[in-house]
Amino acid sequence: MHEKNVNFVEAALKEYYFSNFELIHVPSRTSEREFGYQKFNSGMTRHLTIKNDKDLHFLLMTQVPSDVYCSNACYSFPNLPMSEKDWKEADLIFDIDAKDLKLECRKDHTCFKCNSCQSTNEQSTKCVKCNSDKFDIISVTCQNCISEAKKEVKKLIQILTEDLVINEEKIQVYFSGNEGFHVNITNSDYQILDSRERADLSDYIMFNGVMPETLGVSKQNNSKMSFPDIGERGWRGRAAKEIFGSKSKRPKIIQEILSGGYSAFQSRLEEMRHTIGVRIDPKVTMDVHRIFRLGGSINSKSGLSKILCKDLENFDPFSDACLLGDEKVEILANCPISFRLKNKKYGPYVDETISVPKHTAVYMICKGLADVAQ
Amino acid sequence: MLQLGIKELAKYPFLAETGDYLRDKGFNLEQLSDPDWKPVIEKAYGRIIVATTGQIYGGDVENPDLEILSFVIAIILLKSAGISTLNRRFSLAEARRAERYLEQGLNALQKDRTILENLKLKEESIQSSLKIVQDLFSVRVEMEDDRLKIHIADYLKRAAHFNEREWKLVNRRVESGYVYLSSHEIVRLVRKELDVYINSKIQSVNISFIPETFRERVGDLVLLAKKFSTVVIVSSDYPPCIKHAIEVLDRGENLPHSGRFMLATYLLAKGQTIEQIAPLFKNAPDYNERITKYQLEHIAGSSGKATKYSCPSCEKLKSENLCFAIPECDGIINPVQFGTRRKTNA
Ligand code: SF4
Ligand SMILES: [Zn+2]
Ligand SMILES: [Zn+2]
Numbered sequence: 001m002h003e004k005n006v007n008f009v010e011a012a013l014k015e016y017y018f019s020n021f022e023l024i025h026v027p028s029r030t031s032e033r034e035f036g037y038q039k040f041n042s043g044m045t046r047h048l049t050i051k052n053d054k055d056l057h058f059l060l061m062t063q064v065p066s067d068v069y070c071s072n073a074c075y076s077f078p079n080l081p082m083s084e085k086d087w088k089e090a091d092l093i094f095d096i097d098a099k100d101l102k103l104e105c106r107k108d109h110t111c112f113k114c115n116s117c118q119s120t121n122e123q124s125t126k127c128v129k130c131n132s133d134k135f136d137i138i139s140v141t142c143q144n145c146i147s148e149a150k151k152e153v154k155k156l157i158q159i160l161t162e163d164l165v166i167n168e169e170k171i172q173v174y175f176s177g178n179e180g181f182h183v184n185i186t187n188s189d190y191q192i193l194d195s196r197e198r199a200d201l202s203d204y205i206m207f208n209g210v211m212p213e214t215l216g217v218s219k220q221n222n223s224k225m226s227f228p229d230i231g232e233r234g235w236r237g238r239a240a241k242e243i244f245g246s247k248s249k250r251p252k253i254i255q256e257i258l259s260g261g262y263s264a265f266q267s268r269l270e271e272m273r274h275t276i277g278v279r280i281d282p283k284v285t286m287d288v289h290r291i292f293r294l295g296g297s298i299n300s301k302s303g304l305s306k307i308l309c310k311d312l313e314n315f316d317p318f319s320d321a322c323l324l325g326d327e328k329v330e331i332l333a334n335c336p337i338s339f340r341l342k343n344k345k346y347g348p349y350v351d352e353t354i355s356v357p358k359h360t361a362v363y364m365i366c367k368g369l370a371d372v373a374q
Numbered sequence: 375m376l377q378l379g380i381k382e383l384a385k386y387p388f389l390a391e392t393g394d395y396l397r398d399k400g401f402n403l404e405q406l407s408d409p410d411w412k413p414v415i416e417k418a419y420g421r422i423i424v425a426t427t428g429q430i431y432g433g434d435v436e437n438p439d440l441e442i443l444s445f446v447i448a449i450i451l452l453k454s455a456g457i458s459t460l461n462r463r464f465s466l467a468e469a470r471r472a473e474r475y476l477e478q479g480l481n482a483l484q485k486d487r488t489i490l491e492n493l494k495l496k497e498e499s500i501q502s503s504l505k506i507v508q509d510l511f512s513v514r515v516e517m518e519d520d521r522l523k524i525h526i527a528d529y530l531k532r533a534a535h536f537n538e539r540e541w542k543l544v545n546r547r548v549e550s551g552y553v554y555l556s557s558h559e560i561v562r563l564v565r566k567e568l569d570v571y572i573n574s575k576i577q578s579v580n581i582s583f584i585p586e587t588f589r590e591r592v593g594d595l596v597l598l599a600k601k602f603s604t605v606v607i608v609s610s611d612y613p614p615c616i617k618h619a620i621e622v623l624d625r626g627e628n629l630p631h632s633g634r635f636m637l638a639t640y641l642l643a644k645g646q647t648i649e650q651i652a653p654l655f656k657n658a659p660d661y662n663e664r665i666t667k668y669q670l671e672h673i674a675g676s677s678g679k680a681t682k683y684s685c686p687s688c689e690k691l692k693s694e695n696l697c698f699a700i701p702e703c704d705g706i707i708n709p710v711q712f713g714t715r716r717k718t719n720a
Contacts, residue, residue, distance in 0.1 A: 164526060165551030189527045189551075193534075200534040204543040214545040233549040 005365050006040040008372045010064045012324050012362050013298055016305075017060040020323065023305070024296030026056050028186060032074035032088065036291045037065035040300070046291060049079045066300035069291035072184070082289060089191040092198075093292055094205075095284035096152045097180035098145035109337045110139040113368050120369065122336045138368050140339040141179045141317070149180050150312060156183060156278045159205055163234050164190070175317045177299025177306035182292070199286040207235065207277030210269050215239055217257060217265045227254055242276050243268075298324075303362035319343065326357035330373040333364060382502040384438035385475040387445035388468065388572045389506075395442060406447070406585040414440065418447035419591045425467030426460065426598065428656035433471065449576050454584045455595040462624075465572035472506075472568060473561050479503025480557030483517060510571055511564045516552070522560060523552035532563045537622075537695050538630065565627070613712035614698040615691055616640050623654055632686075632694045636709070638673050639685040643710045648674060685710050 001009075017024070027033060036046030037059070046069070050056050060068070071078065073090035099106075111120050112135035114127040121127055124135045153173055160166045166188050174182040193201065203209050212218065215236065216226035228236035230247055243257075244250040257265055284290065293299065293306050305323050309315040319342050326342075333354050338347035341360050353373050356364075364370035378391055405411065421444055424431045433441055445468070452461050479499040507513050513528045526548065533541040547554040555563075584592065612620070619637045622629045629637070634655065641651050648670045655666050675682030687708050691697045706712055 162550070163548050189525065190530075193527060193530055197530040197534040200530055200543050204548070207544060209539060209542050210544045211539055213540070234547065235544060236547070 001040050001365075002371060004372045008329075009066075009300075009303070009362055009365055010040065012303070012358055013066070014061065014064045016298060016324055017057070017064075020296070021053070021057050023307070023323075024056065024060070024294070025053055026050055027070055027295075029074050032076070032078060034071040034073070034075060034078040034085070034291060035294075036069045037063060038067045038069075038300075039063065040066045047079050047081065066298075068294045068297040070294045071289070071291050073288055073290075087288065090288045092185040092188060092190050092193075093284060093290070094156060094183040095176070095180065095281040096149050096156065096183070096279065097176070097178075097281060098141055098149045099139065099179055100279055100281060101145070101148050101152070103145060103148055105142050105144045106139065109142050109145075109339060110137060111336045112136070113138050120334050120336055136368070139179070140337060140367060140369075142339070143318075145179060146317060150315075152279050153181050153183065153312060155276075156205065156280065159278065160185070163204075164188075166190075172295075173309045173312055174295055175304070175307050175309055175315065175321050177293060177297075177304045177321065178301045181309070182306065184292075184295075193288075195286045195288050198288065199282060202280060202282035202285045204235075205278045205280060205285075206282065207239075207269075207273050210235070210239075212262055212265045212269065215243075215265075215269070217262060219262050238276055239269075239272065242272060300366055303359065303366045322359050322363075324359035324362050326359060328355045329358050329361040330355050331361045331364060331370040332373050333370040335364060335369040337369075339363075378502055379498055380438045380442075381435055382498055384433070384435045384441035385499075386472055386502065386506060387442045388472070388575045392442060392446065396446065401443075403450075403581065403583065403585060407587055409587065411587065414443050415447055415451075415587060415591060417444040418451055419594070421445070421448045422451060422460065422464055422595065423598075425464040428463070428467075428661055430467055430470045430474075449579055450581055450584075451588060451591055451595060452576055453579050453581055454588060454592045455599070457596065457599040460595060460599050461573060461576050465576060466569050468572050469565065469569040472572075473565060475499070476503045476506060476564075477557050477561045480515065480522060480560060483522070483557075507560065507564060511567045513560075513564060515560060518552075518554075521554050522557060523554045524560065524563075526551055526553055529553040529555075529563070532566075536627075538628075539695075611713045612640075613703060613709045614700050615688075615696050615709055618698050619696070620654065630694075633696055634669075635673065635683075636686055636691060636696055638670055639683050640709055642674050643685050 030052060031049065033049070034046060035048040035050045035056075036044055037048075038044050050059065059065070071090075072093045074088045076086035076088065078085060111122055112124040113120050114130060114132050115134040115136065116132040117127060117130040119127065119129045120138065121135065124133075124137075126133055127135075157168075157171060157173075160171060160183075161168055166185055170185050170188055172184045172186075174184065176182050190201070215228055227250075228240040230240045230244060230250070231237060232240060240250075244253050284292075295306055295308060298305055303324060304317060304321040307321045307323075309320075318340055322341050330353060333347070333349035333352050335347045335349045338345060340346070341363060342357070344360075346356065346360060346364075347369075349370075361370065361372075365372065378386070378389070380395070383389065383391055383395060406415070417440065421431050435441060448464065452464055479501075480503050482496045483500045483504070504515055507515055513524055516523050526543070529546070530543060533543070533546075539545060543553070616637060619629055619633045622633070623637075637654070638651060641654075642648075648667065651670060652663070652666050655661055673683045685708055686694075688697060688699070688703070688706065691709070692699075703712065
């Protein structure tokens with residue numbers, strides 16, 4: 001990021017951290033956690049320990065990091081190199097990102113920044129200015145993206161509470177600060193699972209790798225007895241609902257499945273991953289050594305806060321997580337797409353100097369859609 | 375810990391209670407020098423020999439004293455011989471033996487208890503299997519109607535490390551925090567831990583001296599082990615897929631047919647003979663010497679007019695979940711190429 005942009009964004013972040021201490025706390029079992037942070041245009045500093053909120057606030061004020069992270073794992077020696085940390089256990093974490101949901105609306109709010117001349121393009125075949133074909137993808141988020149991501153969160157919570165019997169009070173849902181949600185579970189029976197075990201748990205949640213036999217279809221003799229019923233608990237019940245729709249249609253659809261054969265049913269199950277499976281990012285869940293964005297901190301991809309959603313249904317990230325100041329700032333916008341923040345629509349802009357509230361200025365600069373005006 | 379009747383202890387002689395039992399009986403090493411003990415020593419030796427052939431010692435719980443003592447003496451013999459291959463085979467076979475009893479116990483739990491003719495005995499066998507699974511391996515088995523269930527986390531801790539798809543959580547009945555399993559499946563889950571536990575018991579035994587009457591059989595064991603170690607050639611130059619297959623077999627776990635096929639074709643391609651390869655399969659749960667030989671001959675193309683099969687490609691093995699690629703696998707398309715291509719540092 002350009003120097004003058006960095007100075008502007010850092011000042012906005014510092015102001016935010018100074019006046020929002022009450023939003024940013026160290027997690028439980030603080031002394032067993034690894035912390036890390038990043039500054040603009042530089043690498044990651046990790047393997048840190050932080051004692052309490054006061055030390056955390058001191059770090060935020062003195063370093064003004066672009067991003068702050070904390071391990072989901074607890075270690076005996078969190079500040080030693082990875083191999084010597086002595087891993088004890090880790091919170092379960094899930095990442096649901098609108099970018100992974102393959103939504104129709106994505107193309108309306110995605111554009112491409114040319115790697116060689118920095119101009120923004122609506123397509124990624126050839127740069128209109130310099131003919132280069134190397135681009136960075138830039139995307140903003142729309143209401144549809146957020147409500148689709150919320151649906152995934154709800155599906156996830158249903159499985160966590162019903163199948164895994166995790167107490168709802170232990171489940172914390174955060175807006176990620178950019179295009180999705182983070183779900184964090186502390187202190188559950190699943191803390192001790194290692195990476196491979198979490199990978200299998202992820203597959204369960206995603207409805208991944210299910211065999212036709214599990215739902216009553218086998219290569220040889222099929223017995224109607226083992227087809228699932230709509231009333232059953234767990235995946236069998238949910239799959240039955242998806243496949244049969246209603247109890248009365250069940251016998252007819254079973255006949256269709258039987259005549260369709262094994263591999264047809266197998267492909268059907270594959271497809272059902274996208275409808276009834278929860279689209280989490282399994283790499284996040286299976287990583288037991290990750291440092292994960294700290295709640296209350298700013299996400300430098302957008303300038304929005306990673307913030308706890310107390311009421312997911314009514315949560316609106318475009319105002320509830322948009323917490324930087326609203327003084328007017330002049331920026332040079334280069335933004336072929338439009339977006340909304342705090343109930344106001346912005347864009348598209350073509351090489352335009354505009355005056356916008358500070359939170360919007362930071363949002364656009366962080367996204368690479370604007371620069372601080374000269 | 376457990377409080378077991380002597381018949382239960384005969385099923386699971388590796389438990390800590392065996393120590394109490396020996397103390398109660400006033401049993402000590404010096405007595406063993408007495409020629410009267412010869413038959414028990416022979417039984418113990420036989421128990422080891424059976425184990426080394428990959429079979430499971432049957433035993434006779436109706437004669438619990440002999441069962442327990444022959445186990446203890448077998449351990450002393452093994453300890454004196456000090457050969458880890460023998461220890462491993464012995465603990466594996468003993469684990470298999472205990473598995474049968476565990477499964478019987480859990481099975482009895484599922485049946486209607488009122489119709490069992492010897493109620494007290496059944497009850498004991500149920501309780502001991504539940505307690506062994508819980509106390510040694512911290513898996514609590516619970517009952518719901520006539521179904522057995524365990525906690526999801528306990529399940530994942532073990533089953534996630536198996537390779538077969540049917541062990542994936544998504545292919546199990548999961549309801550309200552539990553996974554529903556058959557008694558056989560529950561026992562299968564703790565198989566490895568049972569083996570490790572028995573092996574650690576052998577490791578931890580301290581013996582101050584070896585009675586004269588043991589020397590001959592200890593010597594026999596040392597000779598026997600020599601014969602073994604020349605048979606199976608496990609090279610550190612094998613690719614990860616092959617090493618993994620050998621390990622699975624070595625642990626006495628089931629290797630799918632595709633895995634056995636890969637292993638056999640690979641080793642044949644590396645110039646090993648059927649006689650050298652066959653013993654690898656000895657620990658497999660369903661080992662049958664004649665059938666294994668026949669299958670190997672078929673693969674090698676030496677029986678009848680059959681064609682000679684070659685080792686499947688890495689791609690094929692990946693699709694069968696048999697590939698465990700490491701950086702050294704870069705640029706090869708078949709396991710037989712592993713290690714033959716040097717990285718060129720231009
Ligand atoms: S890449 Fe090939 S050689 Fe390496 S582990 Fe996989 S199958 Fe084996
Ligand atoms: Zn360009
Ligand atoms: Zn959208």
